[in-house]
Amino acid sequence: MSSSWSQLANLVAAVLFILALKGLSSPKSARNGNLLGAAGALLATVVLFFSGIKLSNLLLIIAAILVGSAIGGISARRVKMTQMPQLVALFNGVGGGAAALISVVEYLEAGAGEPVALAATVFTVVVGSISFSGSIVTFLKLQELMTSRPVIVPAGRFVTILVAAATLVAAVWLVAAPQTWLLVALLVLSLVLGILFVLPVGGADVPIVISLLNAFTGLSVAASGYVLGNVLLIIAGTLVGASGTLLTREMAKAMGRPITATLFGAFNGTTAGGSGTGDPDRPVRSASPNDVAIMLAYAAKVILVPGYGLAVAQAQGTLRELADLLTARGVEVDYAIHPVAGRMPGHMNVLLAEASVPYEQLKEMDEINPEFAMTDVVLVVGANDVVNPAARTDKSAPIYGMPILNVDQAQQVVFLKRSMRPGFAGIENEVLFDPKTTLLFGDAKDSLTKVVAALKAL
Template sequence: MTTFIAVLYIISFALFIYGLMGLTGPRTAVRGNWIAAVGMGIAVIATLLTPGMSNWLLIALGVAIGVVVGVPSARKVKMTAMPQMVALFNGVGGGAVALIAWVEFRTTEGYAHEPAYVAIASLFAAIVGSVSFWGSNIAFGKLQELISGRPITLGKLQQPVNALVLIAAIVFAVVIASGGDAELLMIGLLVAAGVLGVVVVLPIGGADMPVVISLLNALTGLSAAAMGLALDNTALIVAGMIVGASGSILTNLMAKAMNRSIPAIVAGGFGGTTSVASGGSGEVRPVRSTSASDTAIQMAYANKVVVVPGYGMAVAQAQHVVREMAKLLEAKGITVEYAIHPVAGRMPGHMNVLLAEADVPYEQLKEMDEINSEFAQTDVALVIGANDVTNPAAETDPGSPIYGMPILKVNHSRSVIVLKRSMSSGFAGIDNELFYDAKTSMLFGDAKSSVGEIVEELKAL
């Protein structure tokens, strides 16, 4: 039986890795997800076959509750709310690890007679899992707008408070590892770690939230791997390390895409939401507005149109009508491409998933580094709800909070049309200088309705 279980684990790990490889491209992502899910199913079966496994009724009840809650939630969630669900589900994983660590503490009477590495790994998992759970819940609240998207800080006390809470959690862990078996010690550790998760994420603004989600995902993976080490469970170790490693790499890539360091993000940064449309001195700045008819005519006589999607497109659920518009332009012999910024939307790949849902050909999706050199040859750049990722201030204003952040250089196009509901700022909470460019026209209104009007005008031409 031991050999059989080991073989099942090896098969499941191979499927994890093969499935992860499939997630590197839109064409293979769905298949990769299914492959990894099969691998997890095999790992669960192998774990349940482990000698000494009991409480089958409780296990079945837990699985049933998870299915009843998880499946309907995943099926009904809108694509605009997918980042929130990712944050929430990730937090649940961290919370589960923290609870397992607590159970291990209770069943071993404070890790009495357990090797030192078991206590250390379990306590590490408890701290990191609790941080991930509470931090992910705060991220969920910000994304769901239950909590203000602006940085919520304690001012100069923020970093001292963070350090104090971290030290408290470590002190509880050291006392427990030294032989303390009072349950209040473990509860104190979990509470201190939970407070740390809250006070670290609250000061982080909406502009940094995609990086935070990725970072918390990596932390959940590391906590699971540590718990697997404590429980001598190979599945948890391998799966946790895969999640931790991939999440860490993604976090680093996204931070670079924003020209921000991870420590700076964790320390609290920019990213509130405002509705200001004025210059630094408070004066109202003029913009040029346009109509769906003029936009359709301008695109109909273009050679190349680049669509730049952002969270505004996701909110309006405009991806399908955008695809319809692109088909009409392509029928006229016009080249249509889509410019994708690494942090457009509220999580990595958000725009890719939305456009894939609308059957946009994968080869038309161009990453930032690939498309930026093409904007100079673009007749019309149609910006749909993207804000901070198109702001020229990132290149021209050293005093801007986003200065140095790589952007989509839509201002290099011959003409720019921006679809927005209003002149409100993006997650960074700052004005977009693109709106006031002489080449820019603003088409105000709901993105889906505006693009629908453009479609009707194109049909009439």
């Protein structure tokens, strides 16, 4: 940061980051926005090497950048679109971990420094570590390497408060009397706190937490910028911290959940309830692919409700084929997209765009909800929680208050489901037992292929 031209380059990079976020807020400019951000990052990184900072260990630095870029780039290229949310969570976590490590190294090199810088160091270590371990847990949940249900640790609330208090004490103590062992203790405590913080969060709340941890990482990067006296880190980190906080609020609103309920719900046991799979012998009506094909073919209006199960089965293309066949027979076909269909807001739009489903057929929830009452058949493919009326009626349900697609108002409802297993939120769906509901069990792609074949034979 010695010469003014490198500072100028940093200013350009900062402006590019702002334009990137601005661009990402609107569909037309989103892709270019992202590229602007990448250009800004590249510019800032290259310029840093020529800005006259001390560069010992240059080979190691370059090697680490190359290896890291390869890991990040290749995993981002290779990941299946269905698994993209957990990859974003993972990327976010490692960013937080990097910020925490940087502050630790700076502390080891330069010593404690003045109290404000020390406080910034402490902040980076705590928030960065929480983001790191918390994101790893969300990754494990979404990857289904551990249960996606809320995990209630025995006396969890007590333990969490205890660890939080210990973290606070260590933080204050460290600022008052800087010692390296305290910094290590703080690091460990924060990592544990991050795990405890995310464990009780379950089901549909996970994306909100990823977004919040994203904002956390942003703030810890900003604080590390203060520690290092680097303006670009402060700007970029703060931009992400602020926009991420707003985005978290927006997401929570889209799902009809106050943020506090998301974060503290599990401690109060509200997201833990409603886990019952109910009576396994309750009667449901199941049908053959042929029956379903006939129902769809002779309907005037059909609404398709795609969910995560569709994406997992990679059946987007088959669903589109079904829609095309129905349209060709003169049936009016629309897709109803719940804001959190898939695993994250907007995830389903990405997945359907991948299958070349025309934009105009994708209807958002507020637009399509009044139409269900005038619809002959609703075909729900691999979705459950987003059509569960318990969100409207059952105050004890973890999804209570979430706006849902009103499929229960249609004349007939067809569910393509793998089994009677409840959805991500782990609660029973009453629509399944409704007399006007028909179930077709099996893998989504398999079932759809059979329905398509039956339709063609009609």
